[in-house]
Amino acid sequence: MTKRRELEQQPGTAGRRNDNRPGVWVAYGKLLKLLRKKAGVTQEQLAEAVGYSLEQTASIEQGRRPAKAAFTEAAERFLDAGGVLEAVQEEVDFAKLPAFFRDFAVLELDAVSHYSYEPLLVPGLLQTEAYARALFEAYCPKMSEELVEQNVDARLSRQKLFTKTPSVEFSFVIGEAALRNLVGGGEVMREQMRHLLKLRATGNVEVQVIPSLAGYHTGLEGPFVLLETAEQHWRFGYIESQSLGFVISDATWVSTLGLRYGKLRSKALQVDESAALIEQLLEEHDGH
The missing domain is CATH 1.10.260.40 (lambda repressor-like DNA-binding domains)
Structure with a gap:
């Protein structure tokens, strides 16, 4: 006879709450x-x-x-x-998202345009599952396997933004170094670059690459994101580094980030040229 089993809370835990549970x-x-x-x-x-x-x-x-x-x-x-x-x-x-990121994530849900600059890594919204997992597995201090899975799932869930209605216009400027760095190994990067090329078919996602030899530009000071929301066309910035992030609402600073993003796009290869570079890098990785 099969014994009925249920993994309920342990005796004596009634009324107690683990504060780590959202x-x-x-x-x-x-x-x-x-x-x-x-x-x-x-x-x-x-x-x-x-x-x-x-x-x-x-x-x-x-x-x-x-x-x-x-x-x-x-x-x-x-x-x-x-x-x-x-x-x-x-x-x-x-609730799976890191606490420091949630204020930005709320704004992101209402955005009509999304501009992102990342010099060293593929931006989270563009990451494949394998690439994201490689990043979280290398995190310091080390994450538990369960926490890695939660973070990967949360990151992939954000990618629903690409297909929401009404559609959002996305622009990504990525440093060439982000594409040459073998995060997770060669196969992970090959899959990642193929994914970037496929995103061109969405119609609302543009990816531009700044060549490593572009010289000095304002993006060398670090990554940032700009959002424009539907309500009154408010604009916000977001800066994140070393697992700390904050939303910028001050109009002067947001305007400065907008100016810098325009400069970065002018330094970057055009969309078709960027795709050609990604294809070239993919061929180089295939050859190894």
Whole structure:
């Protein structure tokens, strides 16, 4: 006879709260448990139906682990949840983002245009899963495997911005050094460069590359992002370094960043020329 098993909270933990658990993860877990109980389903049956382990499913119910979109879609079908879980998935994803980044992420959701400059790395919105994972696995201090997965999933979830309605205009200026640095190894970089070339087909994403021999330019002082929001066409800047970031709303500073971004685009190769350089670098990597 198979013993029914559920990984509930340990005795004596009732009423206690792990402050590291975002409230929306806890709320999602409570909803999931309520829906599961109403359906007369055990954790083990739910785990088998959605393709997760029992431990992972229990962790989601307890708010210790965020649900991925694939988990939510499968749970919705199995529990006939009527869209209840899907309604909070975006907030679950949002809570995966680093705390210092969330103010910017809120603004990013309302942007009508997005301008990004990054001299040394492929910008997060353009990263493949393998490239993003390589960055988080190399993070210092070292992240746990679970935290790496959460960060990768959060970064990839932001890429939904490319297909939102109404569409957002994206411009990325990348330093050539970002494309030559073998983050994650040769195969990861080859996949990353192929991904950059595919993005041209979206119609609302432009990628320009500043050659390494371009000489001095204002971008050498570091990366930044500019956003223009739909509401009253407010503009914001964002600067991040060493896992610290802050939003800039001062009109003078935002205007200065806008001027600098214009200078960077004039220094960079045109879109077609940039694609040709990426193809050349891809061929060089293929040859190794």
